[in-house]
Amino acid sequence: MPTKNQIYLDNAATTALDPRVLEAMTPYLETYFGNPSAVHSHGRQVRTAIEKARKQVAGLLNVTAGEIFFTSGGTEADNTIIHGAVQSLGLKQIITSPIEHHAVLHAAEKCAQLNSIPLRLLEVDQNGNLDYNQLTQWLEKEPDSLVTLMHGNNEIGNLIELKSISEICQEKGAFFHSDTVQTMGHYQHDLQSLQVQSIVGSAHKFHGPKGVGFLYIKKPHKIHPLLVGGSQERNMRGGTENVYGIVGLAKALSLAYEEMDSHKTQILGLKKLFIEKLSKALPEVSFNGASGDLEHSLYTVLNVCLPASKKNEGMLLFNLDLHGISASGGSACSSGATLGSHVLRALDSSAERESVRFSFSRYNTTSEIEEVVKVLSELYLEKL
Amino acid sequence: MPTKNQIYLDNAATTALDPRVLEAMTPYLETYFGNPSAVHSHGRQVRTAIEKARKQVAGLLNVTAGEIFFTSGGTEADNTIIHGAVQSLGLKQIITSPIEHHAVLHAAEKCAQLNSIPLRLLEVDQNGNLDYNQLTQWLEKEPDSLVTLMHGNNEIGNLIELKSISEICQEKGAFFHSDTVQTMGHYQHDLQSLQVQSIVGSAHKFHGPKGVGFLYIKKPHKIHPLLVGGSQERNMRGGTENVYGIVGLAKALSLAYEEMDSHKTQILGLKKLFIEKLSKALPEVSFNGASGDLEHSLYTVLNVCLPASKKNEGMLLFNLDLHGISASGGSACSSGATLGSHVLRALDSSAERESVRFSFSRYNTTSEIEEVVKVLSELYLEKL
Numbered sequence: 001m002p003t004k005n006q007i008y009l010d011n012a013a014t015t016a017l018d019p020r021v022l023e024a025m026t027p028y029l030e031t032y033f034g035n036p037s038a039v040h041s042h043g044r045q046v047r048t049a050i051e052k053a054r055k056q057v058a059g060l061l062n063v064t065a066g067e068i069f070f071t072s073g074g075t076e077a078d079n080t081i082i083h084g085a086v087q088s089l090g091l092k093q094i095i096t097s098p099i100e101h102h103a104v105l106h107a108a109e110k111c112a113q114l115n116s117i118p119l120r121l122l123e124v125d126q127n128g129n130l131d132y133n134q135l136t137q138w139l140e141k142e143p144d145s146l147v148t149l150m151h152g153n154n155e156i157g158n159l160i161e162l163k164s165i166s167e168i169c170q171e172k173g174a175f176f177h178s179d180t181v182q183t184m185g186h187y188q189h190d191l192q193s194l195q196v197q198s199i200v201g202s203a204h205k206f207h208g209p210k211g212v213g214f215l216y217i218k219k220p221h222k223i224h225p226l227l228v229g230g231s232q233e234r235n236m237r238g239g240t241e242n243v244y245g246i247v248g249l250a251k252a253l254s255l256a257y258e259e260m261d262s263h264k265t266q267i268l269g270l271k272k273l274f275i276e277k278l279s280k281a282l283p284e285v286s287f288n289g290a291s292g293d294l295e296h297s298l299y300t301v302l303n304v305c306l307p308a309s310k311k312n313e314g315m316l317l318f319n320l321d322l323h324g325i326s327a328s329g330g331s332a333c334s335s336g337a338t339l340g341s342h343v344l345r346a347l348d349s350s351a352e353r354e355s356v357r358f359s360f361s362r363y364n365t366t367s368e369i370e371e372v373v374k375v376l377s378e379l380y381l382e383k384l
Numbered sequence: 385m386p387t388k389n390q391i392y393l394d395n396a397a398t399t400a401l402d403p404r405v406l407e408a409m410t411p412y413l414e415t416y417f418g419n420p421s422a423v424h425s426h427g428r429q430v431r432t433a434i435e436k437a438r439k440q441v442a443g444l445l446n447v448t449a450g451e452i453f454f455t456s457g458g459t460e461a462d463n464t465i466i467h468g469a470v471q472s473l474g475l476k477q478i479i480t481s482p483i484e485h486h487a488v489l490h491a492a493e494k495c496a497q498l499n500s501i502p503l504r505l506l507e508v509d510q511n512g513n514l515d516y517n518q519l520t521q522w523l524e525k526e527p528d529s530l531v532t533l534m535h536g537n538n539e540i541g542n543l544i545e546l547k548s549i550s551e552i553c554q555e556k557g558a559f560f561h562s563d564t565v566q567t568m569g570h571y572q573h574d575l576q577s578l579q580v581q582s583i584v585g586s587a588h589k590f591h592g593p594k595g596v597g598f599l600y601i602k603k604p605h606k607i608h609p610l611l612v613g614g615s616q617e618r619n620m621r622g623g624t625e626n627v628y629g630i631v632g633l634a635k636a637l638s639l640a641y642e643e644m645d646s647h648k649t650q651i652l653g654l655k656k657l658f659i660e661k662l663s664k665a666l667p668e669v670s671f672n673g674a675s676g677d678l679e680h681s682l683y684t685v686l687n688v689c690l691p692a693s694k695k696n697e698g699m700l701l702f703n704l705d706l707h708g709i710s711a712s713g714g715s716a717c718s719s720g721a722t723l724g725s726h727v728l729r730a731l732d733s734s735a736e737r738e739s740v741r742f743s744f745s746r747y748n749t750t751s752e753i754e755e756v757v758k759v760l761s762e763l764y765l766e767k768l
Contacts, residue, residue: 006425013419013427014624022413029406029593035397039701040710042392072456072595075613075623103613103622110612114498204624209413211456211595211626226610228494229459229487238487239459240398240588242595317423326424 007325007368012154012182012301012359017248018207024251025209028244036241037232046243053250057201057214060257062192069215069236070246074181074202075103076226077215078148080237081198082107084223085146085175086115093145095138095174097122097130098346099156104148104179105342122149126347128158128289132168139172147174151199152182155343155357156289157301159183166195175221181205181213182298185256186264197221201253203245207361208252212245263362268299270360274369275302281377282307288344288355303357309380316354316379323375328357391709391752396538396566396685396743401632402591408635409593412628420625421616430627437634441585441598444641446576453599453620454630458565458586459487460610461599462532464621465582466491468607469530469559470499477529479522479558481506481514482730483542484534488563489726492532506533510731512542512673516552523556530559535583536566539727539741540673541685543567550579559605565589565597566682569640570648581605585637587629591745592636596629647746652683654744658753659686665761666691672728672739687741693764700738700763707759712741 008016028049034042036050051065058065071077082104085091094108098121112119120138123131130149139145147169152159162178169176180189180199185206189199198221202213215236217223229238256263275292278285288303290296306312312319317329329341344355358372392400412433418426420434435449442449455461466488469475478492482505496503504522507515514533523529531553536543546562553560564573564583569590573583582605586597599620601607613622640647659676662669672687674680690696696703701713713725728739742756 008418008426010419010422010424010426013422014417016417017413019414029401030403033398033400034392034710035394038394038397038710038712040394040705040712041390042394042710043397072460072626073623076456076460076611078613079611079622101613106612106622202624209628210624211629227460227463228490229462229485238463238490239457240586240594242456244593245595321424326418326422326426328422328424 005324007372009358009360009364009368009372010326010328011361012205012357013328014204014210015207015361016363017209018252018255020255021208021248021252025244025248028247032243036243037230050241050243050246053246056250056254060253061216062190063216064219066234067216067219069217069233070241070249071213071215071237072211072242073213074179074200074205077200077202077213078103078179079107080226081177081200081215081217081223082111082146082148083114083226085177085198086111086117088223089175089221091144091146091175092117093138093142094119095122095135095145095147097124097149099124099128099153099158099343100148100150101154101179101181102342104150108148124346128153128156128343128347130160132161132164135165136168136172139168139174143173145174146177148177148179150179150182152180152187152298152301153289153343154182154301155341156303156347157291157297158289159296159298162196163194170195182300185253186260186298186300188257188260191216191218201249203249203252206252206256209245209248212242212249214249259362264299266362267360267364268294270364270366270369271299271302273366274358274373277370277373278304278376281373282380289347300361301357301359303355306354306356306376307380308353312354312379314354316356319379320356320375325372325375328359329355389708391756393742393744393748393752393756394710394712395745396589396741397712398588398594399591399745400747401593402636402639404639405592405632405636409628409632412631416627420627421614434625434627434630437630440634440638444637445600446574447600448603450618451600451603453601453617454625454633455597455599455621456595456626457597458563458584458589461584461586461597462487462563463491464610465561465584465599465601465607466495466530466532467498467610469561469582469605470495470501472607473559473605475528475530475559476501477522477526478503478532479506479519479529480504480532481508483508483512483537483540483727484532485538485563485565486726488532488534508730512537512540512727512731514544516545516548519549520552520556523552523558527557530561532561532563534563534566536564536571536682536685537673537727538566538685539725540687540731541675541681542673543680543682546580547578554579566684569637570644570682570684572641572644575600575602585633587633587636590636590640593629593632596626596633598633643746648683650746651744651748652678654748654750654753655683655686657750658742658757661754661757662688662760665757666764673731684745685741685743687739690738690740690760691764692737696738696763698738700740703763704740704759709756709759712743713739
């Protein structure tokens, strides 16, 4: 649960572990410790738990258990599918965008270089919208492509048109992967109605434990593993399974699906309130990407571009922290985030104005939002 | 802690989480959940915990904190160093042995293929001893090599002469990696007195949590990461850190070092008792590899080769399990271990005789060993 007395608005970086998830994990921390690969009763106890978790996740996404592979997190899942798809299917081009998470962008760069194939980045406009026509054109020239585009942007909240893109890819015969780390557990993913070949999830983004994630690969695709060394995960991922992590992931995703509607309503309400109150208090603010648009952005993310201010230049996150507010500049998923955001750079965002990402969860309250708006107003109204 | 009423002798596959380790992890499961990459107070709380853990591990191994990189386990650590060393240092040959764990053997095969370099396997004799002269000869022909040899064999318990091999490698200028997963936390590793460039650890092998391990890389070696996507672990491993896992790993390793002498005495006593009692009860038994030799094998592993017996053929692990005993045939780290052991095959072990690996921990007792010998005697004396 959140630390007391500090307002936590960095939920796109990580979320608090739900106590009900920890409760589900506890028997596998305290009592059932066997190695799931062992054939004896200690092993079978935990093997059963893992396969139950796999079925739960598969059921929620409307796929079969054989299409779900547990990993150590979203980054490993993205790295695995990018290398695996290109090498196993002999793909000849990678298409992605400059505003992807580094887990995709850097893995795609590495993979393109290793396999001596071109990496193409779709153009984005100042609001972070992708050029879908360019995608079509590139796929017409080279259909044997990996297209990897994130569903919801972790910094500016933009949602892509997953269905349209998947249809373009299907029509051209490309392999379409989507990094769904930010939408998993926050949006419904019905994979029977979507032509996406692979998506990923990271438990700690939806109130599950850190150190565990998963990769969905649509049947009958078969790709080579990235981590080899054992026949775990049906030869897709060597290494003893993180049993409590996997149990926690499934529990967290189940809870997220059960309670999605009420959480969405609550969080969207907080975001709307934030936009309204802040726009009134500081009329000069704008919102980066689509994050100010309630319909076309993640309801969990608001990226605020603040007026120029000597006092806050390079100091805004620090000033907020002094006032007991945890937020992020760009993406806090990357150590040394103070280097600045490659996403905001790709949008040609003004360098003089400070941007801060507030990201919400069901643990946030109206009074917290009011407090943050008050603090921001004070920081920016005193001696602008 | 171990499940009650079932004798657990599969500690080389995984060990029970020490309740003191879980206690150390709990604040990071219940309260401190921030993303260590974030600059605000939620992030700093956990960043501090991770860096404290890194210093603890480094201190125990007598290295600097900058040489320790946390991973999702031993398999990821082995995969990372094998690919990283070959690609970053431009190595031209990989030398390993046929009795390595698959995390090394399969990663080495994949790496050799990707980089179009030869993979050479040292010859082993029937007891699992390596041919060190062959190593010297191969390195004389090609010094720019990765040598990767495990310290303690997970199946047959053989310990290599780490110091001699490291000196051969140093003299010839080769990069020496050792998979120390089975000895970490059970033997002292003083890395100032050893010319090994990298070693690995997996927390769940020494009563720590699953899903977390580490890689030591001697300075000033710099290798490329395997998982990219963030600047975590000083650019060596992308992905949000498994904070509670890392805290648990450091606590488990600290406890292991503090209590190593007494645990070693206790466990070695159990192994000695097992050998004596079983040899007396069933004089036909032999011990695979060096595991029957108390001085030259892991004190935690005993690999027993049993007399031919129709009743137990292909059924021994099942029969033991029915009697409440958890043990392993070959290595249970690999799913579907019933395929048989590549290690025993490399030793030309008799296919007609069943082999079973018993592996011990500090939670085992004298009466458990006596019970297991009794059960084995009954299984083999009735209608041989």
